[in-house]
Amino acid sequence: MTTEYDVIVIGAGAIGENAADRAVQGGLSAVLVEAELVGGECSYWACMPSKALLRAGDAIREAQRVGGAAEAVTGEIDVAAVFRRRNSFTSDWHDDGQVSWVEGAGIGLVRGHAVFTGVKEVTVTGPDGTVTELRARNAVVVATGSVPLLPDIPGLADATPWTSREATSAQKAPARLVIIGGGVVAVEMATAYASFGTEVTLVARTVILQNQEPFAGELVAESLKNLGVDLRIGGSPTAVSRDADGVVHTTLPGGEVIDSDEILVATGRLPRTGDLGIETIGLTPNQWLETDDTMLVLGDDGEPLAGEWLYATGDVNHRALLTHQGKYQARAAGDVIVARAKGLPVSDAPWGRHVATADHEAVPQVTFTDPQVGSVGLTAAAAEKAGYRTKVVDYEIGSVAGASVYLDGYAGRARMVVDEDRKVVLGVTFVGAAVQELVHSATVAIVGEVPLDRLWHAVPSYPTISEVWLRFLETYGRDASA
Numbered sequence: 067m068t069t070e071y072d073v074i075v076i077g078a079g080a081i082g083e084n085a086a087d088r089a090v091q092g093g094l095s096a097v098l099v100e101a102e103l104v105g106g107e108c109s110y111w112a113c114m115p116s117k118a119l120l121r122a123g124d125a126i127r128e129a130q131r132v133g134g135a136a137e138a139v140t141g142e143i144d145v146a147a148v149f150r151r152r153n154s155f156t157s158d159w160h161d162d163g164q165v166s167w168v169e170g171a172g173i174g175l176v177r178g179h180a181v182f183t184g185v186k187e188v189t190v191t192g193p194d195g196t197v198t199e200l201r202a203r204n205a206v207v208v209a210t211g212s213v214p215l216l217p218d219i220p221g222l223a224d225a226t227p228w229t230s231r232e233a234t235s236a237q238k239a240p241a242r243l244v245i246i247g248g249g250v251v252a253v254e255m256a257t258a259y260a261s262f263g264t265e266v267t268l269v270a271r272t273v274i275l276q277n278q279e280p281f282a283g284e285l286v287a288e289s290l291k292n293l294g295v296d297l298r299i300g301g302s303p304t305a306v307s308r309d310a311d312g313v314v315h316t317t318l319p320g321g322e323v324i325d326s327d328e329i330l331v332a333t334g335r336l337p338r339t340g341d342l343g344i345e346t347i348g349l350t351p352n353q354w355l356e357t358d359d360t361m362l363v364l365g366d367d368g369e370p371l372a373g374e375w376l377y378a379t380g381d382v383n384h385r386a387l388l389t390h391q392g393k394y395q396a397r398a399a400g401d402v403i404v405a406r407a408k409g410l411p412v413s414d415a416p417w418g419r420h421v422a423t424a425d426h427e428a429v430p431q432v433t434f435t436d437p438q439v440g441s442v443g444l445t446a447a448a449a450e451k452a453g454y455r456t457k458v459v460d461y462e463i464g465s466v467a468g469a470s471v472y473l474d475g476y477a478g479r480a481r482m483v484v485d486e487d488r489k490v491v492l493g494v495t496f497v498g499a500a501v502q503e504l505v506h507s508a509t510v511a512i513v514g515e516v517p518l519d520r521l522w523h524a525v526p527s528y529p530t531i532s533e534v535w536l537r538f539l540e541t542y543g544r545d546a547s548a
């Protein structure tokens with residue numbers, strides 16, 4: 067027997083949940099199909115557990131840099147307590163809470179692995195082998211996420227390496243950890259485990275955080291070294307093996323061998339489209355699903371599939387591998403599915419209700435290292451490459467009164483990239499303690515295309531770190547005619 071819903075959403079991560087919720091809120095019926103835990107990677111093996119692992123070290127280091135508080139912080143980090151707190155954020159890897167939310171939201175749930183069997187048709191095989199046939203009246207949303215990429219390094223796969231899943235769900239810290247990669251996962255996990263007393267070696271091909279402003283990677287690298295991380299930049303391991311005693315041997319390009327108890331691979335992600343049966347609907351497995359701005363999946367001819375019924379949201383479309391950005395896409399997709407199903411107007415011009423325009427040039431991200439890196443929009447290099455005529459404004463955040471009160475010897479740097487033709491902000495990067503809460507101010511300025519002349523009237527409170535905005539404007543200079 068086939069069960070019909072208006073909308074089928076494959077993958078109940080944060081993104082799939084949001085797409086289904088918007089469809090239901092718009093008056094359609096929707097079902098989520100989930101092979102593992104409702105809540106997906108972010109809840110159990112990514113954002114939340116990783117941030118929980120980082121927070122204690124961050125809090126201690128901050129307190130150690132405030133005279134008066136520093137004298138009170140005399141003990142060691144309680145690693146077991148950190149892991150217990152992290153376990154509470156993942157509900158010990160049980161999804162009952164999220165399942166209750168799904169039920170309360172009026173969304174159907176089928177547990178099992180989904181494959182496409184035809185246009186708008188999905189077959190789900192449950193953990194006990196039960197088969198459920200589903201048909202969508204209007205749309206199917208693919209929200210299956212991504213999986214870690216394992217580089218082709220001889221011996222690596224056989225050495226049972228950690229991926230981000232093991233790094234975020236470990237119940238104790240290894241004495242020695244080698245990390246391969248220089249992106250966000252690598253630097254966050256290096257920071258967390260170094261805080262736990264693990265001897266960390268980080269091996270990266272290129273400078274760390276290479277997609278950020280160069281000073282971000284430089285400041286984070288400096289602090290990782292201060293935390294005791296051994297940074298090996300400029301090459302990839304040539305071989306990895308694990309011996310009978312469980313010791314991992316990692317051979318570096320020059321021939322040096324580093325011994326460790328675990329090795330973490332943090333070298334990027336691959337699309338989770340290999341086992342979805344998408345060849346039955348004319349798509350190629352193991353590829354990212356390219357979409358238009360309403361999240362309709364595009365076929366090889368660059369056009370939406372006939373009938374405009376297939377959508378992709380979240381990591382699987384490779385637009386921005388971040389939870390908040392995927393949820394933004396899911397809101398647009400859920401709403402446009404409702405509009406198309408009901409024959410309502412579709413608002414798909416840039417910045418319309420049914421498009422994820424911000425994915426192109428206004429994606430915010432916080433990397434929770436020490437210092438934190440908070441950025442949104444274009445870097446100076448990306449803006450130049452995109453053909454903008456720009457002016458770059460740099461400022462040392464430590465010179466702001468609020469920063470000096472916040473931490474003794476606050477060190478951090480900020481950059482604003484201005485579009486000289488429109489006199490609006492294209493990108494902002496903050497590197498420093500507690501900048502995580504500053505990023506949204508920059509996102510609002512960029513998305514709102516707030517003219518610099520008007521930004522002078524957005525007065526930051528004194529004495530807060532937000533006064534860096536005033537310093538940006540003062541450094542840029544004020545137009546006397548405005």
Ligand SMILES: Cc1cc2nc3c(=O)[nH]c(=O)nc-3n(C[C@H](O)[C@H](O)[C@H](O)COP(=O)(O)OP(=O)(O)OC[C@H]3O[C@@H](n4cnc5c(N)ncnc54)[C@H](O)[C@@H]3O)c2cc1C
Pocket residue numbers: 076077078079080081082099100101102103104105106107108111112113114116117178179180181209210211212230234251338341342379380381382386387388389390391392
């Ligand atoms: C260590 C780490 C830390 C991160 N930290 C942050 C952070 O701080 N902030 C941030 O914004 N982003 C962070 N990210 C990125 C973030 O985790 C992802 O962008 C987000 O989880 C993507 O969500 P998604 O719903 O697209 O995919 P997922 O969360 O992976 O969900 C996909 C779901 O689909 C299910 N599924 C897959 N195939 C099938 C199938 N065939 N049938 C049924 N179900 C299926 C899976 O079981 C899974 O539950 C982090 C990533 C990592 C690895």
Ligand SMILES: NC(=O)c1ccc[n+]([C@@H]2O[C@H](COP(=O)([O-])OP(=O)(O)OC[C@H]3O[C@@H](n4cnc5c(N)ncnc54)[C@H](O)[C@@H]3O)[C@@H](O)[C@H]2O)c1
Pocket residue numbers: 217246247248249250251252254269270271272274275276301302303332333334335387388431432433434
């Ligand atoms: N705080 C956050 O927002 C957060 C935290 C973690 C992850 N994420 C997201 O998860 C995604 C995955 O993160 P990631 O760090 O795995 O990927 P990434 O693409 O950010 O970084 C991969 C890194 O690995 C390096 N690399 C690749 N192959 C290598 C090799 N053979 N040897 C040495 N280095 C190699 C690359 O040069 C790059 O520096 C990112 O897109 C990120 O947005 C976000």
